[in-house]
Amino acid sequence: MADDAQQREAQSAARATVDTVARRSYGKLVAFLAARTRDVAAAEDALSEAFASALSDWPANGCPENPEGWLLTTARRKNIDAMRAANREEIATAQIRIISEGLEAAAAESEIPDERLALLFACAHPAIDASVRAPLMLQVVLGLDAVAIASAFLVSPSTMGQRLVRAKNKIRLAEIPFRIPGRDELRERVDVVLDAIYAAFAQGWTDPASTDAARRDLAFEAIFLCRLVTELLPNEPEALGLLALMLYAESRSRARRSEQGGYIPLEQQNLALWDCAQIEEAENLLFRASKSGLVGRYQLEASLQSAHVERRKTGRKNWEAVVELYEALYLLSRSPVVAINRAVAIAELRGASEGLEALREIENEPRLAQYQPYWAARADLLARNGQIAESAGAYELAIGLERDAAVRQFLQGRLALLKVQKI
Amino acid sequence: MQYLLLLYAEEAGWGKLSKEQQQQGVSAYGAYTEALKKAGVLAGANRLQPVSTATTLKITDGKSQVLDGPYLESKEQLGGYYLIDVPDLDAALSWAARCPGASHGTVEVRPVWAM
Numbered sequence: 001m002a003d004d005a006q007q008r009e010a011q012s013a014a015r016a017t018v019d020t021v022a023r024r025s026y027g028k029l030v031a032f033l034a035a036r037t038r039d040v041a042a043a044e045d046a047l048s049e050a051f052a053s054a055l056s057d058w059p060a061n062g063c064p065e066n067p068e069g070w071l072l073t074t075a076r077r078k079n080i081d082a083m084r085a086a087n088r089e090e091i092a093t094a095q096i097r098i099i100s101e102g103l104e105a106a107a108a109e110s111e112i113p114d115e116r117l118a119l120l121f122a123c124a125h126p127a128i129d130a131s132v133r134a135p136l137m138l139q140v141v142l143g144l145d146a147v148a149i150a151s152a153f154l155v156s157p158s159t160m161g162q163r164l165v166r167a168k169n170k171i172r173l174a175e176i177p178f179r180i181p182g183r184d185e186l187r188e189r190v191d192v193v194l195d196a197i198y199a200a201f202a203q204g205w206t207d208p209a210s211t212d213a214a215r216r217d218l219a220f221e222a223i224f225l226c227r228l229v230t231e232l233l234p235n236e237p238e239a240l241g242l243l244a245l246m247l248y249a250e251s252r253s254r255a256r257r258s259e260q261g262g263y264i265p266l267e268q269q270n271l272a273l274w275d276c277a278q279i280e281e282a283e284n285l286l287f288r289a290s291k292s293g294l295v296g297r298y299q300l301e302a303s304l305q306s307a308h309v310e311r312r313k314t315g316r317k318n319w320e321a322v323v324e325l326y327e328a329l330y331l332l333s334r335s336p337v338v339a340i341n342r343a344v345a346i347a348e349l350r351g352a353s354e355g356l357e358a359l360r361e362i363e364n365e366p367r368l369a370q371y372q373p374y375w376a377a378r379a380d381l382l383a384r385n386g387q388i389a390e391s392a393g394a395y396e397l398a399i400g401l402e403r404d405a406a407v408r409q410f411l412q413g414r415l416a417l418l419k420v421q422k423i
Numbered sequence: 424m425q426y427l428l429l430l431y432a433e434e435a436g437w438g439k440l441s442k443e444q445q446q447q448g449v450s451a452y453g454a455y456t457e458a459l460k461k462a463g464v465l466a467g468a469n470r471l472q473p474v475s476t477a478t479t480l481k482i483t484d485g486k487s488q489v490l491d492g493p494y495l496e497s498k499e500q501l502g503g504y505y506l507i508d509v510p511d512l513d514a515a516l517s518w519a520a521r522c523p524g525a526s527h528g529t530v531e532v533r534p535v536w537a538m
Binding site: 154155156159369370396397399400401402403405408409412 | 451521526
């Protein structure tokens with residue numbers, strides 16, 4: 001009986017250690033193995049077998065002093081076995097030599113060199129389809145499974161699985177390099193990595209009610225990835241800007257829904273529910289980024305968040321500054337989404353009819369026909385301009401296009417109010 | 424490519440809503456249908472009467488058997504459908520996500536067998 005209890009204890013201790021190492025080192029171990037063979041899938045397989053071995057070995061023989069090194073050595077052996085089994089002898093011999101190089105030394109040292117940045121650059125390589133870059137990073141660097149990623153990105157699990165497999169094959173067969181790009185192309189390539197991180201964050205952000213655990217975690221994982229990039233590339237202003245932007249958004253996550261799950265717009269949120277520590281960190285990051293003198297999209301978007309926070313905290317209208325920031329962002333991105341926000345800010349500063357005038361510049365943009373925020377903004381400005389019937393039509397469309405039930409209800413409430421005013 | 428969006432929900436849930444909530448629900452579906460039309464992807468749609476009105480029929484050994492009730496008893500019932508014409512599954516899924524039925528029930532997305 002006592003033995004049973006002891007065994008159970010050893011098992012749970014081993015499991016806890018495995019979980020901790022997986023959390024901290026998964027991406028590092030995949031990066032280290034894959035950087036030498038370019039075979040990401042094989043590295044993942046070898047590593048998951050190594051984790052399974054740990055679960056059976058550690059309870060019996062005790063947790064090793066250097067768990068990362070143990071896992072790396074085991075994974076390497078599994079990797080070599082798999083290559084031999086696949087009967088790719090001549091490739092195997094060459095690759096085994098590569099894997100072995102430096103591995104002995106690495107496993108002996110307590111710290112395995114961190115090559116996650118090179119892995120991130122491989123995942124967000126321009127040769128990889130843009131839609132799969134964020135999912136690929138989430139899987140390869142953080143170890144998220146395809147099912148969780150698929151549900152967050154509104155894609156069927158089998159489709160997501162196929163896309164990930166194809167991307168990994170492409171890395172291997174097209175020989176996409178695992179390296180940090182040189183100074184001449186670094187800026188452009190960092191932007192691609194940051195865009196993929198932001199895409200992951202946005203997927204997490206669209207589940208404000210936190211009903212879907214996979215999606216909520218995605219916002220958290222995106223912040224983790226961006227923090228990693230800022231640690232590995234401390235002088236990259238746009239990485240600092242993106243981290244600030246995500247922290248500003250995250251700081252309001254508890255305030256954007258009522259206790260009943262109703263949608264609360266920024267201007268009506270309870271400031272006591274904002275996370276001050278996250279806001280302060282974001283302000284500091286933004287300040288650090290500004291010292292570089294290189295302005296980019298994410299710094300501008302973070303500056304806008306900072307302006308919104310300041311307005312709500314001090315009560316001082318700062319729409320002039322907000323409009324200027326949107327102007328700059330629009331010049332940089334030419335994004336119709338930015339144009340919508342710019343029009344809303346112009347309406348605050350100079351009245352609804354000027355806001356509508358600004359919206360007119362983009363009304364022929366085909367992507368907006370099915371974009372809920374465009375119709376909601378239009379409906380609001382039309383109502384404020386006294387065009388009640390047109391406003392009601394725009395609200396109807398916005399309601400029909402919205403996927404979040406709470407926002408849909410909020411819009412229906414606005415529409416109901418509009419109809420009462422009309423009578 | 425055509426996809427059928429099958430809307431499953433607990434029928435009893437509807438009766439538990441207040442008059443106002445029911446109105447809100449109906450108008451949400453109306454707005455969604457309009458949005459599908461405006462996007463030019465709607466190929467057909469209908470709301471079904473409750474399963475208590477269902478009758479099933481099958482022919483065994485040349486004899487037809489008619490039964491009162493649905494084919495399958497389940498917690499959530501088929502309450503309606505949308506037939507949409509979109510380029511691929513991702514597009515179909517993004518429309519399914521906007522369907523009010525995805526918030527209060529389950530939407531099954533099935534590609535139509537192209538003849």
